[in-house]
Amino acid sequence: MPERSVTLEIARVNSIYRHIVAYLLKALASLKRRMMISQIDIENFVAEVRKMALSTQVSFNLFVDCEEFIVEAKFRTAEDLKNAGISMRNLKGEFIK
Numbered sequence: 001m002p003e004r005s006v007t008l009e010i011a012r013v014n015s016i017y018r019h020i021v022a023y024l025l026k027a028l029a030s031l032k033r034r035m036m037i038s039q040i041d042i043e044n045f046v047a048e049v050r051k052m053a054l055s056t057q058v059s060f061n062l063f064v065d066c067e068e069f070i071v072e073a074k075f076r077t078a079e080d081l082k083n084a085g086i087s088m089r090n091l092k093g094e095f096i097k
Helices: 003-034 039-052 078-084
Strands: 057-064 069-075
Touching: 003 039, 003 069
Parallel strands: none
Antiparallel strands: 057 069
């Protein structure tokens, strides 16, 4: 992948993370008022992550504790998967081609 494409991809991922963090902060404000997390809150968050995911994104992990939060995303390209001899779906449920 050319360097410019990688830079644009990183910029897009960073933009997605900003949207996800904004969504999280909004959800946490709502949770603070209710003092609990519902299954619907979790499902809405997952739906939002899937909606914003890139076509090559295969996982999204969020770790939260009292001191920090860590967001981790994993990506697989079609070429990488072909070389490994496997097929895989992205977070949207589409096969990576």
